[in-house]
Amino acid sequence: MARPVGRTVLKLVLWSFIVGLALKLMNVTPASVLRFLGTTAQDIFAWVVGVVEWAVPYLVLGAAVVVPIWLITAAWRFLRSKNG
Numbered sequence: 123m124a125r126p127v128g129r130t131v132l133k134l135v136l137w138s139f140i141v142g143l144a145l146k147l148m149n150v151t152p153a154s155v156l157r158f159l160g161t162t163a164q165d166i167f168a169w170v171v172g173v174v175e176w177a178v179p180y181l182v183l184g185a186a187v188v189v190p191i192w193l194i195t196a197a198w199r200f201l202r203s204k205n206g
Contacts, residue, residue, distance in 0.1 A: 145155075156162055 156166075
């Protein structure tokens with residue numbers, strides 16, 4: 123059974139705050155975490171942009187096929203439920 127999105131987001135925000143507070147109490151900064159990971163925020167951003175630029179064309183291509191099929195199927199189910 124799927125959970126409501128709002129509840130999940132609230133839990134993520136709450137846990138992020140708790141972990142952030144704990145890290146702050148240990149004098150851990152975002153810069154020190156990034157240094158520990160061996161990368162910078164710019165490198166991470168560039169990687170994310172690259173992934174998005176790679177994925178979006180495939181997403182759009184797939185959606186051009188999947189969405190119309192889903193719409194037809196949803197309409198068919200709706201019409202069948204109306205008739206009987």
